[in-house]
Amino acid sequence: MGMSRAGHADDDQFVVHRSLLFTVAYELLGSAADAEDVLQESWLRWASVDPVWIREPRAYLVRIVTRQALNHLRTVSRRREEYVGEWLPEPLLTSPDVAEDVELAESVSIAMLTVLETLAPTERAVFVLREVFDVPYEEIADAVGKTPAAVRQIEHRAKDHVSARRPRIRVVDSEHKDVVDRFVVALNTGNLQGLMDVLAPDVVSVADGGGKVRGAARRPVIGADRLARYLVGSISKVEGELVASAVWVNGRPGIRVELNGQLVAITSLTVENGQITRVCSIANPDKLSRVNEETALSR
Template sequence: MPGRSQTTPANRGESSSRDECPDSATKAFVAHRNLLFTVAYEMLGSAADAEDVLQETWLRWARVDLDTVADQRAYLVRITTRQSLDRLRTLGRRKESYVGPWLPEPLLTTPDVAEDIELADSVSMAMLLVLETLLPIERAVFVLREVFDLEYDEIAEAVDKSPAAVRQLAYRARSHVTARRPRGVVSADETRNALAAFQQAVETGELQNLLDILAPDVVFLGDGGGVVQAALVPIIGADAVADLLSAALGNLTARSTQPALVNGYPALILRLHGEIDAVVAAHMDDGLITAIYSVRNPEKLSRLQHETALHR
């Protein structure tokens, strides 16, 4: 099996070129690569695993007789969905032994993702965490129906279920997500202003502006993966989060901050001696911060070096 170090249509992206004229299979795969990556990422919450899924998708696609394929996009989505489902079940077992809270792998996203409000919402930290509470088959159906607007017949082929079963799964998943998803659409300006208060706190040590906008039931989740220091349990409540931030920000004098678009929303990238140390995202509700997500696991920070294009 080709490794990630090899240049293949699965890992080189749309902007790369080949010395020879690409064949029809390669053209089709490259044309839909960003879509396939987005499907896999929304199902897995991990860019590294999504790339592995794309590699497996390419290997299977390269063996397909294209004369038998009526809709290449649908066929590729079907392969990607099935590979993602297999990987999702494996990830579920892996997460059971994960040290501390698990957060999705953050992506430095292109500006057009933020402009597509539905896409940005679907890849936000808050939504990806809600999707984690679904069964794998429910997550697949929800993503394909609610995010990518596939017809029930198409989804049925992708997940090997009847259209009637897919409708039931879609209803159940939609109800589950609706009951747990954050209320309303978050304003990017609100999030940006909240993170400006966080940035000021990091750079000056002055926390008051940040503490003033913490919701009473705010939740702090830190993901160090057992590799670097991070809160091992969710920190809940404004007072507890304020105490944590006061202690943590007192040790940030060697760090610099950089505003960025992460998973479609404003976020902060924290650097220590020039190297990326963490990414901090926040969720807002009625002008208050209801959740703070801090990813420090080094294995999850590689996608902050360059922008990732997502597509529906």
């Protein structure tokens, strides 16, 4: 996509803010592919505007991207109703430095994106723009077509909704990574006891195979004993070499699973009190295209 045009300075503001705009769109949609579509549409709108009229390019661009993402959200929510099995966000390979911005890392985590999925589109946009990107109420109101007073009410409702569902405990990355590493060792050795040791008794495991992956559980697997036996059983049925390794996924330590050298799943873990409380495995091949190189995220 050509990025220079008459009347615009060479350091086009769209290019300058691209990783921010991608992050906004991705947090609103939970899909990198959809976020890229939104950026493409937003770029076309931006390209048709005379920059002389734009006082604050960053705010203007965030507004365009939010509007496009909201249009998109209404379309994809219908698509997701027909989705086979559990729908999980599309994972991204991120650099360890994303984790240094704790709030950004939490906001793009698979756990948080899954919670955001339960909000109505406007609530999601208001929550993300206010809580993650600190956009002023007037600008959010303009982007979502509401009054600033209505936006404040929506934010309050969305915050209550999210806080009731997000993981209770903030875990430092070193502790999270330690648990992930132990889980990886137990997976690679098929060690039932090793798995039991890191799984919380009431752990919930959700898999997204999109109806395209044999063996991906269509319903959540609940409980440490059931999950450990399910994992060991699945590993024993595999033909070839299954290898798990630790990677940075959506700002957190996660797991890459390969079968005979081919990527078959990305797994994100929620850790509380040194144990895994939730396992999210994305195996739908359509969602695994963004985990071979790092995606730049910023706010």
